Amino acid sequence: MKRTICFCLMLSLCLLIVFPGFAQQKRSGNRPFKVYAFIPYAGYMQGGTAVPAKFGQLQDYLATLGIAKYNLIYENRITDYPDGNKTHGVINRSKLDPLAKLASAEPGVIVALDLEGWNRFDTLHTPAKLLSAIGAFKEIDPAAQVGLYATVPQDTYGYPKDTALYNRLNKAYSSVAAAVDYFSPSLYNYKTTDNEEWKKGVVFNLEACKKYGYPNKKILPYITPEINVNNERRMLDYSEMMYRLQTLYDLGADGCLIWGSSGMRDASGNRIIVNENEGWLKAVKDFLKQHS
Numbered sequence: 001m002k003r004t005i006c007f008c009l010m011l012s013l014c015l016l017i018v019f020p021g022f023a024q025q026k027r028s029g030n031r032p033f034k035v036y037a038f039i040p041y042a043g044y045m046q047g048g049t050a051v052p053a054k055f056g057q058l059q060d061y062l063a064t065l066g067i068a069k070y071n072l073i074y075e076n077r078i079t080d081y082p083d084g085n086k087t088h089g090v091i092n093r094s095k096l097d098p099l100a101k102l103a104s105a106e107p108g109v110i111v112a113l114d115l116e117g118w119n120r121f122d123t124l125h126t127p128a129k130l131l132s133a134i135g136a137f138k139e140i141d142p143a144a145q146v147g148l149y150a151t152v153p154q155d156t157y158g159y160p161k162d163t164a165l166y167n168r169l170n171k172a173y174s175s176v177a178a179a180v181d182y183f184s185p186s187l188y189n190y191k192t193t194d195n196e197e198w199k200k201g202v203v204f205n206l207e208a209c210k211k212y213g214y215p216n217k218k219i220l221p222y223i224t225p226e227i228n229v230n231n232e233r234r235m236l237d238y239s240e241m242m243y244r245l246q247t248l249y250d251l252g253a254d255g256c257l258i259w260g261s262s263g264m265r266d267a268s269g270n271r272i273i274v275n276e277n278e279g280w281l282k283a284v285k286d287f288l289k290q291h292s
Helices: 002-018 022-028 055-063 093-104 126-140 163-172 174-179 195-211 238-250 279-291
Strands: 034-038 043-046 049-052 071-074 111-114 146-148 226-229 232-235 255-259
Touching: 034 279, 043 055, 093 126, 111 126, 126 146, 126 174, 163 174, 163 195, 195 238, 238 255, 238 279
Parallel strands: 034 255, 071 111, 111 146
Antiparallel strands: 043 049, 226 232
């Protein structure tokens, strides 16, 4: 018996020495995965009845399923456009400061700035503008965990045909990567129902996050339960959403930011009512039971 125990201990030690990643791989098999959501839909199903809900009420309901909220701030809420051109937008501190102050009252809620208006290919000026925006926000709320939508790395709108272009572009935003608190590439569905094609974009973008060299910064990609193929808009089904969550998990993401559009409608033209017992939301609920 003692010989058997000693042998097992020696074998385990050898595995750790010969395969240093063995223990980490084993731990990663049950690591937590955090799901955040910004869902401006019409309400939720409860006991077979549709319950109308305002935005905040719906976020509170999603929280009961283990889905956290995130503070998404669109650029028009903090930016002015003197000549009407979004690429010439200017941060307005009288808009930004109150929002940062409000954010400071919810220290556990991550902040997501959506600043898409500036020309992303202007790598001489745009990174500096982004740094200025992050700095201004943190001046008011130093403890804020701030990320940028689809900026580090840059939005590839699926799997990029020219990976060299995006590698150069991402490198030009290295200073911004240093300033954000987490990485949030956009991994929306981009008009394809092909899971493997979607996965190619995931692989490229997650590797781009890791190339920045900040292993302690979480990777929280944006995904959406909505898809538009050939002008037909619909919600992802259970298997499609589960595939996305499992793929992100398997490839090393720390969680995801689910985004929904207030303009999304069902087949009858009505605003969306979420249902935790079917479709994409059930997939999220089931996945979180395994990885919360």
